[in-house]
Amino acid sequence: MAEENKQKRSVEQDDADNFVEKIVALNRVAKVIKGGRHFSFTALVVIGNGNGRVGYGYGKANEVPDAIKKASSIAKSTMFDVAINNGTLAHEMNANYKASRVILRPASEGTGLIAGGAVRAVLEAAGVVNVLSKSLGSNNPINVVTATINALKKIRDPELATKNRKEQASLQKNIEESK
Structure with a gap:
């Protein structure tokens, strides 16, 4: 009950x-x-x-x-906002918060959400369906949730990252040409 x-x-x-x-x-x-x-x-x-x-x-x-x-x-x-591609993460990400460390890896379709309690709650709320995760160190829920949130904040959308990289390269090229 x-x-x-x-x-x-x-x-x-x-x-x-x-x-x-x-x-x-x-x-x-x-x-x-x-x-x-x-x-x-x-x-x-x-x-x-x-x-x-x-x-x-x-x-x-x-x-x-x-x-x-x-x-x-x-x-x-x-x-x-979290960058989600086809129900999984765009790329692998590690994050720490105090003594907690969380590793998140994208998974193929049908794998499901393989995660412990606090990590699972964050990923389910975000709408991630397929992911592999490992929580290391402290299992204090506050620290684990914060580490998971930090990992999700660091994930970048691949198309956006490529676009930014191209813009950076063109700016760098313009700076070198002006010298």
């Missing part, structure tokens, strides 16, 4: 904006004060449109729903 509730809670469709919201981590934290412990909650949420846009947020509040709302609003404000 608890697993069923967790599954229902982790994937919610926000109909107004058509976003996929995934709760990656939900923690109860305590602050020790003179009268005892004061409990609050933190939520790590990943939001994506399932079509190349993704963002994440970390919210903290006295109640669980408030923490999730805060994290969701932060995630919506941090959304960015």
Whole structure:
């Protein structure tokens, strides 16, 4: 029963904006004060449109729903575009954040999403269907999600990269000719 509730809670469709919201981590934290412990909650949420846009947020509040709302609003404000080609990534990418390291590799059609919990949540929200991934080092969800986001931000669309490279080469050629 608890697993069923967790599954229902982790994937919610926000109909107004058509976003996929995934709760990656939900923690109860305590602050020790003179009268005892004061409990609050933190939520790590990943939001994506399932079509190349993704963002994440970390919210903290006295109640669980408030923490999730805060994290969701932060995630919506941090959304960015991911270069996806035919349901997979354009090229291989590695990224680090603190002690976490994430390796993302493009995969052929039909491979599926081979990824662990936090990495899987980010890639599903982004709309990536076929990818191979490996998470090394710290398995702290905040660090793993941030490392995955950093890797996705570094991925460039091949056509755009080629166009930029050609422009750079022509500028360099013009500079050399003017000397």
